[in-house]
Amino acid sequence: MKQLEKILVPIDINGDYSEQLNTAIKIAHVYNSEIIIVHVLSEEAGSGSISMRKMLLDSVLESLNKINDTLKKERIITKDPIIKHGKLIENILKVATKQDVNLIVAGSGYRLKDKGHKLGNNAEKLMRYSHIPVWVATTKTESKISNIICPVDFSEPARGALNNAISLAGDFNATLRVLGVVEPVLNLSPRYQLDDLEEENTRRMQQLEKEMGDFLKDFDFAGIDYVVDIYAGNVPMTILNMIKKHNHDLLIMGTTGRSGLKRVLMGSVTNKVTRELPCSFITTKSKDILHLRFYNEVKEIETHFKKGVKLADKGEHKGAIREFTACLRINTMYIPAIYKLSEVYKLMGDEAKAIYYDNMAKELLTRLWDEKLEEKIRKHYKSSLK
Structure with a gap:
């Protein structure tokens, strides 16, 4: 299953895009992704004579084609570069939507002279407005995906971010740090006495600690090298200090929610942390970078499977076969549907096909699970058809 089927890489041919491209290539190698290159010409580029505009377009296209040649040498799936004209962020998001990409890999851009933060203005805008996950590759060091940190505040965006972090840690054989931070009460007020302050x-x-324990029960860390840290302190500063202390090369954060026990927008925390650009980072909003497509497939499979069971119970065997076969078109390893096909064909008197699907299920189970789990699956999906 392709978890990251399409990656959009907006290229500034006048900037340093080397680590941005290297990051996209590394991701594409792991997930067999297609990389789509886009460049947006400025609104001013439309002025001048026809010959000057053509010369500019030819020059841009030549540069983009060289990038595509690099992708092809890396055996990356790609297509002709896309060139747009007009507002940068607006055009990038339009292309991302039209191409139905799963991820945007952006460069960190330039630091503006009148701004105190280190994240480029365009990268910050893209991160703010995009509902597609944005992976910002820093140009400070060589792109690596080996030491991930994921701050969580137990919100839904944090849940999606941690799911992404666990998947990436497994796929890239990286270590993972799950971080929880609570804002302490620092100043005395009429509400707090000294002893009350310490107690609070x-x-x-x-x-x-309790919320973290409850939160992590829903996640599967099997095979992941991970640690869980809990600290009291200023949330953005604590995250930045942990990244520097442990040399994390990838930060994954949700962009809305709570920060510790204090009701503030996680978006503001995300902005404060990413503006310092401590390492490459991923921000997610409504789309889950790795799991959305999987969840949609599961939902579709379950719909077909339930229809198939109902039809089989009614004795409508051909309809049931159609629904169970639809499950396998989505996922060829969906064993419950294979067992059901074996049972329906047996009821129809087609012993050869019944044996065929029964053997197929056994072979898959032998490859994927041990005998004890196989027995549980058989029992769970045992047909009620008699």
Whole structure:
């Protein structure tokens, strides 16, 4: 299954896009992704004579074709570069939507002279407005995906971010740090006495530990080299300090939600952290970078499977076969549908096909699971048809 089927890489041919491209190539190699290159000409580029505009377009296309040649040498699936004209962010997002990409890999851009942060203005805008996950590759160091950090605040965006972090850690054989931070009460007020202050901060840490434990129960860390850290402190500064202390090369964050126990937008925390550009980072909003397509497939499979079971119960065997076969077109290894096909064909008196599908299921189970789990699956999906 292709988890990241299409990656969009907006290229600034006048900037340093080497690590941006290297990052996209590494991701594409792991997920067998297609990379789509896009360049947006400025609005000013439309002025001048026809010959000057053609010369500019030819020059841009030559540069983009060289990038595509690099992708082809890396055996990356690609297509002709896309050139647009007008507003940068607007055109990138339009292309991303039209091409139905799963991820945008952007460069960090330039630091503006009148801004104190290090993240380029265009990269920041793209991160803010895109509902497609954005992976910003820093140009400070060689692109690596070996040491991931994922701050969580137990919100839904944090849940999606951690799912992504676990998947990427497994696929890239990277270590993973899950970080929880609580804002302590630092100043005395009429509400707090000195003893109350210490007690309140202790209570907040205990609450954070409990929420973290409950939160992590829903995740599968099997095969992942990971640690869980809990700290009290300023959320953005704590995240930045942890990245620097442990040399993390990839940060994954959701962009809305809560920060610790204090009701503030996670988006503001994300902005504060990513503006310092401590390492490459991924921001996610509504789309889950790795799991959305998988969840949609599961939902579709379940719909066909339930229809097939109902039809089989009614004795409508041909209809049931059609629905179970639809499951296999989505995922050829969906074993419950294979067992059901064997059972329906047996009821129809087609012993050869019944044996064929039964053997197919056994072969898959032998490859994927041990005998104990096989028995559980057989029992769970045992047909009620008699």
